[in-house]
Amino acid sequence: MFARPNSHHSQIAYVTNDLAAAMARLTADYGTPGFFEMSNIQPGEDPAGKPVLKIALALVGGVEVELIEPIGDTAPLFSDVLPGGDGLAIRFHHIAARIDGPLSNWDAHVASLDLTTHPVVFEGTIGDMLRYIYTDERATLGHYVEHVWMSPDLLAQMRGIVPAYPPLESPS
Helix, strand or coil, X not given: CCCCCCEEEEEEEEEECCHHHHHHHHHHHHCCCCCEEEECCCCCCXXXXXXXXXXXXXXXXXXXXXXXXXXCCCCHHHHCCCCCCCCCXXXXXXXXXXXXXXXXXXXXXXXXXXXXXXXXXXXXXXXXXXXXXXXXXXXXXXXXXXXXXXXXXXXXXXXXXXXXXXXXXXXX
C-alpha cells in the first residue's frame, strides 16, 4: 500500500474538539508556522448527508500537518477517537499518501489496492481537481490511511496558501 509508483507520504493528521485551541497549541509548543483554515463545505452548499469539518493545514519540513474539527455528530469517522469532556483534545487520526502525476496514476494506484484487506471507509472527489479515499488500517496500523490525488493546478494553489516552514522557494 505504501510502496506504490508515484505515491509518497505527504501528511499527518489529527482530530480535535477545538480547532483554534489546537492551532495555538501546535504553534506555541511545536513551532508550527501558522495555518490555512478552511471547511470541507463550501458557502451555499447543502451539507445534508456529509460530514462537516473545519480544517487547518500547515507544511512543516515538507510534510503537511492537518488539524480536523468534526462539527456536531455529522462525522463519526473523525469524532470517534475524541474523548468526551471540555478539555482540549488532539488525537492522531491518519497519514496521507499523495499520488503525483496525471489522473491515470490515481486510477492505477486505487486499482493496485486490495480493497478487501484495506476497505474504503470514506471517499470523495471535486471535479477533475481532487480524488481521495480513506482505507481502514486500524486493525494492523492503528489508524486510517488517506490516499489523495490533486491536479497540478490545485496542488500549486495549495502550496501558495498553506504556510510552510521552511518557506517554499518560488520557481524561477
